Structure formats: structure tokens, C-alpha cells
Amino acid sequence: MEQQDITINYSFDLANGTKKRFLIRLDPLTSLMKTSSHSKVEWTRLTAHQCSCCRLSADQTAHCPVAVNIADLVTAFKDILSHESCSVSCITTERTTIKETIVQDGLSSIMGIIMATSGCPTLDILRPMARFHLPFASVDESMFRIVSVYLLRQYFIEKDGREPDFQLSRIKQYWKQIERVNEGILNRIRYAAELDADKNAIVILNCLAQILPMEIDEDLNSLRPYFSRPDTIA
Template structure:
């Protein structure tokens, strides 16, 4: 529970949803900042679709004897209470409130669900999503395709810098990043099957589908040499100007 941690150790995101025919609702995401791990909001007993063996990912290294429930699915259970009955294309307004700023946006239920889903997945103790923790620390709500590609590749390359600093093997090639995102696509596919069992409408499921599409887009962009954003770095292709003499 969040009261187990001092306030300075918590990173808080409040998603406040409104619509013309929808009572204002809030969804709080609290993250333990030192570990970038989600503070669980779900309480036992957990829904059957959270059991590890239920549509378990083909690439899952966990075992039901030690981990009876999928850590991502358990953390998503409270989200389904909020948007599991929303139609994906429903127009909505959302405020995302953080300690530093508030973001306002008019969008659809599925885009809001996708944004929350991504944050929860990134901070859940799943071996395949832990690589997303740096992005969660600097969460950009409702990020679009180009923003996601930039953040993903920048995060990976900064990780290589820190690996070099620590004397670990490192590489500027993006093959390892491709492997990470191909594993995430498997997680997304199986998570979709889980959520279908727990909802009456499709906003949450389509939120996962949007996340999966972004994962595929990242993979395609890497394979194409990041050509979509390459032009932004033209200034770095020029010789650096020496600083003025003092």
C-alpha cells in the first residue's frame, strides 16, 4: 500500500476522465520511485483471468508454483473496473495530473486506456516489461507514434552508455532493442486474451491492441533505420564548431 512509503518516494499520476454522459472518474497510479515498481492497488482474491496459467505468455519465464498470478494482469484488474465497460471509440476528455504539471486532452476511451495500460505494464514486475521502467519515470501520457519511437530508442541508447560506464558489454546496434519489443508483442497478444475474459466492452482490449501496434511500429522503424526521425539530427552530422577562445 502507498502509506507504507514516505511521500517523497512516490511518483503519482492521476487520470481524471469525463464525458457528456459519463460521471467523472479518477484512476490513480502510484509508483515506488526508488524501484520504479507499481504500488499494487488490487487486493486478493484476484480474478481468475489473472492466474499465471490462464493464457500464459509463450515466452514467460515465471512458474505458477512461485508466481501463481501474472504480475501484469493483477495490476490491471483495478483498471478494468474503471474502463472495462467503456466502448473503445467513446469520445472523452482526460486530465493527467502529476506533481509537476497537468495535461488536458480530448481523445477516445481506448487511447486513455492504452496510456494507463502502458504505465502499469512498465512498472509491473514482469521480466519482459522491466526495460520500460526508465520511460515510466518520464511518462508521457497519450504519446503518439513518433514520440514513442524517439523515447524508446533514446532510452535504449542511454542504457548502453550506462552499461559502458559500468564496464559491461554495450552496443549501439539496435538488435537487442528489437528482441525486447518482439517479446513485448507476445505479452500484448496474450494480455488481450486475458482482458477479453474480464470486460463487457472493448476499450481496455483495444487499448492493448493500440499498445501492440505501437510495439510493432517501433520494430518496423528500427528495421528501417529510424528514417522517420533521422532528419531531426542533421545538425549532428555537421562538424562541431570549436568554442570561442577566452
């Protein structure tokens, strides 16, 4: 069966009556197809507050792919406070999810999927999760998905004849780099957003990047209770 493009519609209905709509379109390999109309603004240039771990060069691209693709969001929410109440809906082919929440939580959810699919070499490890996007995920849900996807990746690596990492010995290295990218993007949007909604959305994403290595160090004990019943699979 031919794979189809993936569409994700996010809607923000703020308490003051303001409505904001965003369409995310991914190709079958979960790479972002739509780019921002604000892609040429100065803070999106690759060399403007470039991430310390960036693997791209100005010879490859003039603009940071993540910055380019979140620019519309940053512009749309630059004068909105992070704790403003809103109703956020996420519509995919499979389901519609609606949550009464605050702006920073909805923004964190949509920014996460855009950043993971923008073509940043460091964030590309997160791209397979985009096909099965889970909006408004809790910390436990995020941990479960991240580790599960990482281990599935190792299965395919082994099938390809390469050396897998089933012991999670390398995952912390990846997430340290992801943390640096989040910090770099936060530095960029500090110069583009007047209020704190966009900034706090990135802070939320970065908190997850900081929590995961600690969870790995503790042998994922927060998830262990879900597997505490006797194993019935021989």
C-alpha cells in the same frame, strides 16, 4: 537528496457524465506500489492464458503481475465502448496534461505505465520511461523516447564493464517479446471485458511494438529529419 515516491493521477470524464479516477503510486525506482482490488479474479491467475514468452512460474507467483495491476481498469471500463468521447487528465508533480480524446487512447496511456511498472520481467526494460511519463504520446514521440532510453541504458551497461548494444542489434528481440506479452494480456482481458475499450487500448500498445522493429530495419528514417541540420557539436 532523498528520492520521493512518484504519484500519477489519471481522470476520465466521459461525455455521459461518468467520472473515473485512478491513482498510480511508484516507488523511487519506478516500481508500482498500488495493487488492484480485483487481484484474485480468475483471469489474473498466472496459468490463465499465460504469455508464450512468460519468464515466471507458478512457484514464484500465483498471479500475473500485469493482469493483477490492470484489473481495476479492466473492470471499470468493461462495459464501455472504445470510441466514447471523454476528457482525460494526467496529473504529476511536474505538470498537468489534459486531452479531449476517446476512451481507448486514454486507457492506452494509463495501461502503458501500469504494465511497464508491474514487475513483469519482459516489460521491465520499459520501466525507466515511467519516471518521465509522457501521456498521449504520438508514434514519433514514443519512438524517440524508446530508442533514446535504450541507448542511455547501453551507456550505463558500458560503464558497468559489460557489452553495450549501441548498434541496436538486440532491441528488436526485446520488442518481439513485448509484442508477445501484449498479445497475452489481450487474450486475458477478452474473457473479462464485455465491450472493446480495454481490448483496443492493448491493441494500440501492440501496434507500437510492431512498428518499432520496422523502424529499426529502416534505420529510424522517420526520425532522421530531426537531425538533418549540420552538426554543430565537435
